[in-house]
Amino acid sequence: MPAYRAGRAVVSADGRSYKLSSNESPYGPLPSVVEAIARATSEIHRYPDPGAAGLTAALADRHGVSAEHIALGAGSVTVAQQLFETVGEPGAEVVYAWRSFEAYPVLADLAGATSVTVPLLEERHHLEAMAEAITPRTRMVFVCNPNNPTGTAVHGAELEAFLDRVPEDVLVVLDEAYREYVRDGDVTDGLAVYRGRPNVAVLRTFSKAYGLAGLRVGYLIADGPVAEAVRKATVPFAVNHLAQAAAIASLAAEKELLERVETVVKERERVREALIAQGWTVPVTEANFVWLRLGERTADFAGACAAEGVAVRPFAGEGARVSIGTPEANDTFLAAAGAFRGL
Numbered sequence: 001m002p003a004y005r006a007g008r009a010v011v012s013a014d015g016r017s018y019k020l021s022s023n024e025s026p027y028g029p030l031p032s033v034v035e036a037i038a039r040a041t042s043e044i045h046r047y048p049d050p051g052a053a054g055l056t057a058a059l060a061d062r063h064g065v066s067a068e069h070i071a072l073g074a075g076s077v078t079v080a081q082q083l084f085e086t087v088g089e090p091g092a093e094v095v096y097a098w099r100s101f102e103a104y105p106v107l108a109d110l111a112g113a114t115s116v117t118v119p120l121l122e123e124r125h126h127l128e129a130m131a132e133a134i135t136p137r138t139r140m141v142f143v144c145n146p147n148n149p150t151g152t153a154v155h156g157a158e159l160e161a162f163l164d165r166v167p168e169d170v171l172v173v174l175d176e177a178y179r180e181y182v183r184d185g186d187v188t189d190g191l192a193v194y195r196g197r198p199n200v201a202v203l204r205t206f207s208k209a210y211g212l213a214g215l216r217v218g219y220l221i222a223d224g225p226v227a228e229a230v231r232k233a234t235v236p237f238a239v240n241h242l243a244q245a246a247a248i249a250s251l252a253a254e255k256e257l258l259e260r261v262e263t264v265v266k267e268r269e270r271v272r273e274a275l276i277a278q279g280w281t282v283p284v285t286e287a288n289f290v291w292l293r294l295g296e297r298t299a300d301f302a303g304a305c306a307a308e309g310v311a312v313r314p315f316a317g318e319g320a321r322v323s324i325g326t327p328e329a330n331d332t333f334l335a336a337a338g339a340f341r342g343l
């Protein structure tokens, strides 16, 4: 079984450390969110609300969906695990692109499902090949949009054409962990797609744009029977009390948080353009990271960045994913990337 490898931190010889390896928000929590967490600490001798009624109601309100269409988990990766557990049984196939989010093969193995991976085409999901990979044994398809680690996003028209080809008893999960960073108007919001299709589920998280990676809250929005099945597959009390309080406060502070996202998006464009000016090929990214296909040079590149205190996420023999951080972190990374090219 593959083990999940999390992004690491590094420190340069002169003590600098920029963690661009886990696609986290570079900003600390907002004061209003810290206050909500502090208030909630007085109640942590009690179990959390197992149904997370307050957070579910806030999300239902935020997205204009019924509370029955929502399932929560300790991070969207846990919700993904609940999905895999729901469909997983010997012989059940789950189709996803590769390379994509590193947790998928782990979750498939844990659930006893068979992974059917479809290679990316020019760093993008090859939806036609994915449709062709569906067999009578296929129970679920994951579409990571935007894709981790390449940052590329599927367009609405190609997604609709793909969904038209998927049998209605196969669940399609749109993993939208990075949705808030999408600026390409041709990339459809999964929530608009799910409304017309009972076999489409959308995964979202508070870990990235909302800056709550350390508290672990994510959710699924899908038709009633799918959301109900995913709720049943949970471990009781998975979403802790502080996480519920912080997520509710983050929804209330959404405007401020999304302004930060806008800053990250501007930095993303600056970083990508600077890399291209250095001579790198960088796919258009709709997420909070960039992808460099380095092949055999990947480990050397990650080492060169680490020497400058910049932790990137290397995938040996393939490439490196680099999260967008503060301007200072990004400048340090750009200097390391330029030096690697001898600039």
Ligand SMILES: Cc1ncc(COP(=O)(O)O)c(C=O)c1O
Binding pocket: 022, 023, 074, 075, 076, 077, 078, 101, 144, 147, 148, 175, 177, 204, 205, 206, 207, 213, 216, 217, 218
């Ligand atoms: C595509 C994708 N989905 C899901 C997750 C899981 O995020 P979390 O469990 O923190 O919500 C990640 C995290 O990196 C991701 O990249």
